[in-house]
Amino acid sequence: MRILLAKLLALLIGMLILALAVLFSLEQNL
Amino acid sequence: MYYIFWGLLWVGVYLALILAPLVVLLVSPVPAGSGFWWDVSLALGFAGTAMMGTLFFQTARFRRASAPFGIDIIYYFHRQISLVAFTFILAHPLLLLTVEPSLWGFFRPAVAPWHLWAGAGSLLALCLLLVSSLYRKPLHINYDRWRVGHAVLATLSLGFAIAHIEGVGHYVDAPWKKMLWGLISLSWLLLLAYVRLIKPALLLRRPFRVTEVIAERGDAWTLQLAPEGHAGFSFQPGQFAWLTVWDSPFALKEHPFSFASSAEHPGALRFTIKALGDFTSRIKDVTVGQQVYVDGPYGSFSTDRQTADSYVFIAGGIGIVPIMGILRTLADRADRRPLLLIYAYHTWERLTFREELETLRVQLDLNLVFVLKEPPKGWQGEVGLISAELLARHLPQQHSDRQEYFICGPVAMIQFSEKLLNSLGVPLSKIHSELFDLV
Numbered sequence A: 001m002r003i004l005l006a007k008l009l010a011l012l013i014g015m016l017i018l019a020l021a022v023l024f025s026l027e028q029n030l
Numbered sequence B: 001m002y003y004i005f006w007g008l009l010w011v012g013v014y015l016a017l018i019l020a021p022l023v024v025l026l027v028s029p030v031p032a033g034s035g036f037w038w039d040v041s042l043a044l045g046f047a048g049t050a051m052m053g054t055l056f057f058q059t060a061r062f063r064r065a066s067a068p069f070g071i072d073i074i075y076y077f078h079r080q081i082s083l084v085a086f087t088f089i090l091a092h093p094l095l096l097l098t099v100e101p102s103l104w105g106f107f108r109p110a111v112a113p114w115h116l117w118a119g120a121g122s123l124l125a126l127c128l129l130l131v132s133s134l135y136r137k138p139l140h141i142n143y144d145r146w147r148v149g150h151a152v153l154a155t156l157s158l159g160f161a162i163a164h165i166e167g168v169g170h171y172v173d174a175p176w177k178k179m180l181w182g183l184i185s186l187s188w189l190l191l192l193a194y195v196r197l198i199k200p201a202l203l204l205r206r207p208f209r210v211t212e213v214i215a216e217r218g219d220a221w222t223l224q225l226a227p228e229g230h231a232g233f234s235f236q237p238g239q240f241a242w243l244t245v246w247d248s249p250f251a252l253k254e255h256p257f258s259f260a261s262s263a264e265h266p267g268a269l270r271f272t273i274k275a276l277g278d279f280t281s282r283i284k285d286v287t288v289g290q291q292v293y294v295d296g297p298y299g300s301f302s303t304d305r306q307t308a309d310s311y312v313f314i315a316g317g318i319g320i321v322p323i324m325g326i327l328r329t330l331a332d333r334a335d336r337r338p339l340l341l342i343y344a345y346h347t348w349e350r351l352t353f354r355e356e357l358e359t360l361r362v363q364l365d366l367n368l369v370f371v372l373k374e375p376p377k378g379w380q381g382e383v384g385l386i387s388a389e390l391l392a393r394h395l396p397q398q399h400s401d402r403q404e405y406f407i408c409g410p411v412a413m414i415q416f417s418e419k420l421l422n423s424l425g426v427p428l429s430k431i432h433s434e435l436f437d438l439v
Helices: A002-029 B002-026 B036-058 B071-099 B101-106 B114-134 B143-168 B175-204 B280-285 B317-332 B354-363 B388-394 B411-423
Strands: B208-216 B220-227 B240-244 B254-258 B269-274 B291-298 B310-316 B338-345 B365-372 B403-408 B431-434
Touching: A002 B002, A002 B036, A002 B071, A002 B411, A002 B431, B002 B036, B002 B175, B036 B071, B036 B143, B036 B175, B071 B101, B071 B114, B114 B143, B143 B175, B175 B291, B220 B280, B220 B291, B240 B269, B254 B269, B254 B291, B254 B317, B269 B280, B269 B317, B310 B317, B317 B338, B317 B354, B317 B403, B338 B388, B354 B365, B365 B388, B388 B411, B403 B411, B411 B431
Parallel strands: B310 B338, B310 B403, B338 B365, B403 B431
Antiparallel strands: B208 B220, B208 B291, B220 B269, B240 B254, B240 B291
């Protein structure tokens, strides 16, 4: 359970940061 | 509820720490955009560096912050999130060099500015960190040397990354942004000073003395320790601590081991250690009277944290140690709740704690199931590996919500046993595990 949650949290944080990086770039360049 | 509240709070703090640099980017004055991929690359570089900085927080072993999760899973998370951070940091130059191939021309000693070399140095150190951590055993890197190398490479990688960001100056050129980045960087460096200097100094003032060295079955040795000149500390059964045996706490030569002794006797700590590697093979040479240092307690693998009407334990090999600590504690407390222990080992002869488990069977309401890979002649018990059929034979037919399951052993065994239990109807929230041997 904890292993799964740790993997999931790492994945979610990765996706969140990727999404924010894309949003930041769109904001800068549109 | 207490641990859930604090767990969510610390996850929130962690998110705030890694998102802070992106917020710095977004607050004005923001320079004009440099193209979509170029700015994605910059954001990933900043975020990756912030994630790298917070990696130090994860291994600083703050007891309060690690308590809701168990520090073993924080180390596991450290490993997972560092792969994410590495991907972002690697994506940063790759994206830049892809959208602007002319940048390759800068990679010449006479042309490249110093901050470009700092960035390349950071990435190189990070690559070495990753390879040495993921493949330490296949590469035959000694654990103690790996730890020192890991600390040095991590510091170099982060130091170079900060220098790279400050050197480029883009997005952090406003004075307050420069100061904020400086503060963020300083917090990482202060943390490093705490972990490497202050914490070892505190440990040095609270030594323990070896009072007994006991040979156990299965090439394992038990060290009994008593606090020297201080009151020691209390712990929950099933937790673990980092032991420094032959060196000063400053030497970074500490190893994690579970408490094998009863939590009811914190003045006589016991650690049972199997001879498996360079360090553990020397445990038998420890002498009575020797001074050692104990950093603990850590971990969430404890029956004290999971109130239940009955417990099921599954142990693989030396994974029996924390479970033994739990059983000894329950015996000291005259606990009469029903317990089931499924203990997998290679041979009957080498089965660690065999005799004492038989004694505990009488003292406690303990049902013992030994699973042997190589059983002796005439063995009537279970044989082979833990399987769904084996569990179904011994577990209660109906899972009760008031029953908790504890598994300790190699990661593969834990994951396999969790799947098996879950397939038999045990909710994942009722299964608790202790990871070790992560690197």
